[in-house]
Amino acid sequence: MSDHSVGAKASHNKGEPVRVIFVNRFFYPDESATSLMLTDLAFALEAKPYALHVVTSGSDYTGSEERPPSREKVNGTSIHRLPALQGGQTSLVRRVANFVIFYLFSFVALLRLARRGDLVVCLTDPPFGQLLCLLAVRLKGARLINWVQDIYPETAIRLGFGSPGNPLFGMLARLRDFCWKASAVNVAIGARMAEYVKHRTADAADIRIIPNWADEKALAPLAHEENPLRSKWGYLLEDCVIGYSGNLGRAHDSETMLGAIEQLVGDAASPARFLFVGGGAQRKGLEERLKAYDRVRFCNYQPREQLRESLSVPDIHWLSLAPQLEGLIVPSKFYGAAAAGRPIIFVGDEDGEVARLIAQGECGRSFAPGAVGALTQYLRELSADRNLRELLGQNARLFAEDICARDSRLAEWTALLCDLATTEMSGSLDEAKSTQKANDYLALEGAAVVGPSRINGLANGQQCKGLQS
Known part of the structure; x- marks a missing residue:
């Protein structure tokens, strides 16, 4: 039996809810794009049978001097804000320094928070943070979901911040590829991004496509x-x-x-x-x-x-x-x-x-x-x-x-997390019980993602514990 299976059982045997731990440099009340996505998802899960945690930075994207509390609970989500240099977006040096600070403190936070069978959802800000997330979840018997918002070091290279032959970037890319392969699931936000992940991992990673969204109800046109x-x-x-x-x-x-x-x-x-x-x-x-x-x-x-x-x-x-x-x-x-x-x-x-x-x-x-x-x-x-x-x-x-409705995208995430929380299978989810594979999405050539029918049930309030494992 795998560590993943033992971990899931250990968590359930204690009668405690599975923890879903999100890791991203920005979160509520920050207004940056990844913060808005993560805030929507975390708060949408409030009614689900999870213990929700977010590990995030104590600074915000705009460089505000206001410091939110290091610990608070909002809409059922426990927020753990880590030390950071204020105004860290104002210069490249301060930004890199904040990356390093976040790497170290987020790793320690995961070691403290994660338990066997828990789910850790790691976004890609800062770049390569998923490498330490993978190490932490391996040490604690948890499972990693990579929420891929952007891909490094290729982005840096193509913007002129290094060459393809750079040995450091080459090593980081190989470690990143290993992380994709070793994770329970990798969620890409577009078809072409999923194609790239599939290419880099030689089709050895579990890839899903769940695009980003906006709250179309809250953003209705205004004359x-x-x-x-x-x-x-x-x-x-x-x-x-x-x-x-x-x-x-x-x-x-x-x-x-x-x-x-x-x-x-x-x-x-x-x-x-x-x-x-x-x-x-x-x-x-x-x-x-x-x-x-x-x-x-x-x-x-x-x-x-x-x-x-x-x-x-x-x-x-x-x-x-x-x-x-x-x-x-x-x-x-x-x-x-x-x-x-x-x-x-x-x-x-x-x-x-x-x-x-x-x-x-x-x-x-x-x-x-x-x-x-x-x-x-x-x-x-x-x-x-x-x-x-x-x-x-x-x-x-x-x-x-x-096509792009927020509730549909959140329901796809809810279905994915419920599958992971209830499965006791090692590695990737059972093909017959998982949501549609990335290969199926790629065949649509970027068409809108429409989840399986049971997603609608989740959107209408079906509890995760009602799913059959």
Whole structure:
């Protein structure tokens, strides 16, 4: 009998609930993308028969000087916040220092919290944190689920922070691949990402695809005349606001949109206005380059309770990803923009994950980096045609409700965790009792994920203990 099987029995024999321990650098009340995903999932599990814990950092993504309590319980989830340097996102040195601090303290926290049969869900912030998570779960007899939000060291290499032949990066990649193979399950957030994991592990890892999401109910479209934030930021009803919301970092192409901005701001007849909400490595440089244009505005991250208003300010949303990072990163900004019912423009690989979603939802258009002329022309047409914007926005909203619904994605996670919590089989889950394998998803070529029928039962309140093992 395997350690996994013994662990599951040991936990159940004590009559104690299985612990689900999440590990990520950011969590509630932080507003970063992975924090929002994790917060939604953890709080959605409150009614399930688990003991929920989150191991996270004491700092937040925006660099706020406010320090939340090191221990607290929110919505049934015990939060364990670790020491961190405040303002750790402001420089590369401080960021790396916070990585190291988090590696060490999270490992110790897992050794203290994890027991045989427990589930540890490790996200990929900071990079390579899953390696220490794997060591901890092996020592404690728990099971590891990798929630793959991005893939390193390949992302760093393709952004120019090292070479493919670097021996350190090569070693880290091999250790990461071993971690994928040794984990109970690896959850990828896109089809192309799952393809890459499958390639790296020679099909030896258990891979599932559960895309990210947005709360489409909370982010329902808000008419401009009912949106106090739009008027507060100085926009008129006749303005066409083209907005970017979230992190604009090294992984994102901004030059193509900058080229379009420089052409459109000089056109007095154009209703186009440009809005950047958020932060990231490129923000300071963009503010400097665009400070002469009164049609361009920069705003900080908005609190989650104002996210509906913030995402409804733009008439058009745009997002981007450097093509060389396809399969390594999936921008989750798409889901919020779709939920807000706005047309979406993507700058990146025209066969990339987001480009496929836009094509499937018929809610916008994708452009290759450098296609400034084509992008500018499309923005001219779209900003002048309210009816077309409304049609594309309606398509986006329907896509968010029917295909990308938050409750469906959370139900897929609930089903997966219930399978893992109730199984006493070693290694990967029994093929006949698991949710659909990644190979089946890959055959859909990026189509929306629709879980098996029993997921609907879980979404309607079926308890995990009701599942048959």
